[in-house]
Amino acid sequence: MSVAKKQNMLIAQSGGPSMVINQSLVGAVIEAKKQASIGRIFGSLHGIQGILEEDLIDLRKESVTTLEAVAATPSSGLGTVRKKPTAEDCTRIFEILRAYDVGYFFYVGGNDSAETVHIINQEAIRAKHPIHCFHIPKTIDNDLRSNDHTPGFGSAARFVALALQGVNLDNRALPGVHISVIMGRHAGFLTAAAALGRVYEDDGPHLVYLPEKPFSMTQFVKDVKAVYKKYGRCLIAVSEGIQDSKGVAIAAKFSKEVDSHGNVQLSGTGALGDLLVAQLKAKTSIGRLRADTFGYLQRSFFGCTSVVDAREARAVGSVAVKTACKGVKSGSIAIKRKPGKAYKVSFERVPLKAVARDAREMPNTFINKAGNDVTQAFVDYAAPIVGKLPKPGRFKGVKVKK
Numbered sequence: 001m002s003v004a005k006k007q008n009m010l011i012a013q014s015g016g017p018s019m020v021i022n023q024s025l026v027g028a029v030i031e032a033k034k035q036a037s038i039g040r041i042f043g044s045l046h047g048i049q050g051i052l053e054e055d056l057i058d059l060r061k062e063s064v065t066t067l068e069a070v071a072a073t074p075s076s077g078l079g080t081v082r083k084k085p086t087a088e089d090c091t092r093i094f095e096i097l098r099a100y101d102v103g104y105f106f107y108v109g110g111n112d113s114a115e116t117v118h119i120i121n122q123e124a125i126r127a128k129h130p131i132h133c134f135h136i137p138k139t140i141d142n143d144l145r146s147n148d149h150t151p152g153f154g155s156a157a158r159f160v161a162l163a164l165q166g167v168n169l170d171n172r173a174l175p176g177v178h179i180s181v182i183m184g185r186h187a188g189f190l191t192a193a194a195a196l197g198r199v200y201e202d203d204g205p206h207l208v209y210l211p212e213k214p215f216s217m218t219q220f221v222k223d224v225k226a227v228y229k230k231y232g233r234c235l236i237a238v239s240e241g242i243q244d245s246k247g248v249a250i251a252a253k254f255s256k257e258v259d260s261h262g263n264v265q266l267s268g269t270g271a272l273g274d275l276l277v278a279q280l281k282a283k284t285s286i287g288r289l290r291a292d293t294f295g296y297l298q299r300s301f302f303g304c305t306s307v308v309d310a311r312e313a314r315a316v317g318s319v320a321v322k323t324a325c326k327g328v329k330s331g332s333i334a335i336k337r338k339p340g341k342a343y344k345v346s347f348e349r350v351p352l353k354a355v356a357r358d359a360r361e362m363p364n365t366f367i368n369k370a371g372n373d374v375t376q377a378f379v380d381y382a383a384p385i386v387g388k389l390p391k392p393g394r395f396k397g398v399k400v401k402k
Contacts, residue, residue, distance in 0.1 A: 006036070012048065017299050023151070143186060164194040195373070334350045
């Protein structure tokens, strides 16, 4: 009986970095080393751009010690890219894959990255080029379809929750209005995570605004006035992607930068926070008003990785390789939550087109009727992914009598 020829593997990372994307990379590489059908293991530097430029490294030669050190390090160990391949790019990619005898291609990223894998896979089918094409999920936005949640979200959400706990303590000590602008283009999951650290009845964020509900500046000012009257302070979490009644992102009005997938860049500017503060200055008598834009802070922050997030990120990389080596030609690995009170998940292969390009949004059950906060249903959903958070101490406040 003839023995099947080994084929080489190529893996790359794409899109925004995260705290656990390297767990997925290393999970895939360690599993690949165990598979008899995989020969050399190539890592492409800066995604498909590295493939096109043949900028590759040999990951099979990396020691377990080095791999584990990279796995525990935030951001993209291979570097990343935002590039949508053209038909000409795909033709060139096939030539390079043939030249390096690559039979297994894995791309770690979000829905735009899944779209890239889908495009390459479709071109491969048309060109009759035999290759296993797999997408390994990653996005802090938590907006991949067919997934209960995605690797990267748990750790970024933990950062947001911890950051808002800190801002809340600061704001309570020195009262005023503080606005935190948090990542989230179309989905408000990450901004919603700001509410996870609330312990006491008067804890912030007191208001949470998400892209899923139309944002009214008039109602915003009314909401802030009402909270400030009640507590003498107001802490606000706002998604960078909040939209007007016509579905246009307010922050998009301040940006002309567009990436190769057609996305207007919303991060990297404090314009939205400045606009909201300016409105409150003009329409209220509140004296202390501040805004911070988190920007990239929530993506690659050291020291607050979710244990569950890291474990699941490692698993999806490993499962992708196992699935491909069983003969499955293409797909993406999705995280599914099992029913029941105890938190358990399974990992399933879904078609690439099920996750490519289009994003999902927060369900209505996660958002309150007023559109300015989250519900307990969201807290119950997100808490096990994020992990246990610290409980701040507080004096009982017994007044002294003469």
